[in-house]
Amino acid sequence: MSIVVKDLNYVYNPKSPFETRALHNVNLTIEDGEFVAIVGHTGSGKSTFVQHLNALIRVQSGSLVVNGINLHDKKCDLKKVRSLVGMVFQYPENQLFADTVAQDVEFGPKNMGMSQEEIDVCVKNAVELVGLDWETVKNKSPFELSGGEKRRVALAGVLAMQPKVLVLDEPTAGLDPVGKHEILTLVKKLNEEQGVTVIMVSHDMNEVYENARRIIVMKDGAVVYDTTPEDLFALEDEIVKMNLEVPYMAQFCNYLRKHHVKLPKGVRTVDEVLKAVNALKGGSNV
Amino acid sequence: MDIIKLVNATYNYKVFNDDGTQSFAVGVDDVTLDVVQGEFLTLVGHNGSGKSTLAKLLNGLFVPQKGSVSVLGMDTANEKNLFEIRKNVGMVFQNPDNQMVASIIEEDVAFGVENVGIPHPELGERVRWALESVGMEQFAKKTPHKLSGGQKQRIAIAGALAIKPQVLVLDESTAMLDPQGRKEVLSVAKKLNEDFGMTVVLITHFMEEVLQSDRVVVMQRGKIIATGTPSEIFSERQLLENAGLKVPRTIELAQKLKESGWQVEENTADAKALGEMICQLL
Numbered sequence: 073m074s075i076v077v078k079d080l081n082y083v084y085n086p087k088s089p090f091e092t093r094a095l096h097n098v099n100l101t102i103e104d105g106e107f108v109a110i111v112g113h114t115g116s117g118k119s120t121f122v123q124h125l126n127a128l129i130r131v132q133s134g135s136l137v138v139n140g141i142n143l144h145d146k147k148c149d150l151k152k153v154r155s156l157v158g159m160v161f162q163y164p165e166n167q168l169f170a171d172t173v174a175q176d177v178e179f180g181p182k183n184m185g186m187s188q189e190e191i192d193v194c195v196k197n198a199v200e201l202v203g204l205d206w207e208t209v210k211n212k213s214p215f216e217l218s219g220g221e222k223r224r225v226a227l228a229g230v231l232a233m234q235p236k237v238l239v240l241d242e243p244t245a246g247l248d249p250v251g252k253h254e255i256l257t258l259v260k261k262l263n264e265e266q267g268v269t270v271i272m273v274s275h276d277m278n279e280v281y282e283n284a285r286r287i288i289v290m291k292d293g294a295v296v297y298d299t300t301p302e303d304l305f306a307l308e309d310e311i312v313k314m315n316l317e318v319p320y321m322a323q324f325c326n327y328l329r330k331h332h333v334k335l336p337k338g339v340r341t342v343d344e345v346l347k348a349v350n351a352l353k354g355g356s357n358v
Numbered sequence: 359m360d361i362i363k364l365v366n367a368t369y370n371y372k373v374f375n376d377d378g379t380q381s382f383a384v385g386v387d388d389v390t391l392d393v394v395q396g397e398f399l400t401l402v403g404h405n406g407s408g409k410s411t412l413a414k415l416l417n418g419l420f421v422p423q424k425g426s427v428s429v430l431g432m433d434t435a436n437e438k439n440l441f442e443i444r445k446n447v448g449m450v451f452q453n454p455d456n457q458m459v460a461s462i463i464e465e466d467v468a469f470g471v472e473n474v475g476i477p478h479p480e481l482g483e484r485v486r487w488a489l490e491s492v493g494m495e496q497f498a499k500k501t502p503h504k505l506s507g508g509q510k511q512r513i514a515i516a517g518a519l520a521i522k523p524q525v526l527v528l529d530e531s532t533a534m535l536d537p538q539g540r541k542e543v544l545s546v547a548k549k550l551n552e553d554f555g556m557t558v559v560l561i562t563h564f565m566e567e568v569l570q571s572d573r574v575v576v577m578q579r580g581k582i583i584a585t586g587t588p589s590e591i592f593s594e595r596q597l598l599e600n601a602g603l604k605v606p607r608t609i610e611l612a613q614k615l616k617e618s619g620w621q622v623e624e625n626t627a628d629a630k631a632l633g634e635m636i637c638q639l640l
Contacts, residue, residue, distance in 0.1 A: 114506060114507075
């Protein structure tokens, strides 16, 4: 199941005084099971791009093929595409609406036409997958839950449809550090254990650096970088020029490498960096 | 001098249960705190720790159910004081889009000043001064809808500033902004504190934002669990983690390096400076 994008262009309000070019010749392929982050300034085209992936925005020019379904085709199977690609918007808890958690989570599968038995299984699995206790929460109102829990219920609503690709638009915005960590751990688990392809839009470079295995940088509607986190943030000056932040651990490692200190590749988290630095003197005592 | 004094202030929320009974959810629980004139105070805590409830107690939007809150010696429980209290404690909230009241920026900034009864031409001067102070004077005649989140929050700050309050409370005003917008708002807050001696109370859960403050208050489940300078607070890594917070990554690395025996400054927030220290030790 891959996503192939070729020469994708998109213009808002075409042929009017408000004409704005939002995507400019985007070319890329995302394979099964990848964890991709899309970063860029506000207005760089990130959201326009991800909304193409489940046909919320239809292809104007160029081509986009998701798992063999050509989204340029006006008659393509939209229902199928939307069940393959789950979309989690920013502040998804604002979309909770039902009386109970169970009813909220089953809304998607119900609309997809699953049988009630299938629905019951999917819903329970999804709620447990996001780390909530089914028996405790199923009859609770989603509005009684804490911020982080609400967000997980909203996420469960998408996961219940068993998507193969999960698109998340700033999934950790507004959460405290522990809430952030919970959501990211969950997303990582979905990716590693269930093989779900993850495409995450984020402004938090530290978070992207530690979790994604590929980063796509967008600027003025075009893809300007498409590489690994290590290679991207080694280009410190270019990143700063684009008004993006360099993750703290990358800054630290870049400084050491610039001063001829040899560090292994792929050290990204605090503990990985700590281990690498401690190894420099062959032990923990200096 | 204390500008705001909270003494054993408690504020709980009513919860209506499905079975028709009522219970309480903790907002702020028995909090005693002084906000000192001219300080930059940062209030941190997990989602639901009571930070925003506390903010709303500071200018009488909420009145404590137990204990008291006074601003410049005026009790917020006395309704007659509220006008004077709110003139002195300006507040900016989280969502930039919910705080715009007019379709032209200078009119938006003038809204509060007009309501406190400032006549022309002082009204115009204050609006100009407020917009200059947040670096948005060139937008005076424009519409707010096309601004970025950070710019909108600066306009909201200008609106509070034009009333010339003694204290500016930023209630998670950076939470919905991108990194650029957050930087803009923080540097404006820092500037107001340094240049005009304005007392600033910043409420946040971005631990990096704590660094520039004089004093930090940590909240957990409605209570204050720690108070201190940023470095004092950061040295309590375990306490912060138990409270749902985290030390910024660079400081965590510095602390862990020190624990491993490297002679580095343990509260180094600058990753490059930390790199330099390690290079010198090698």
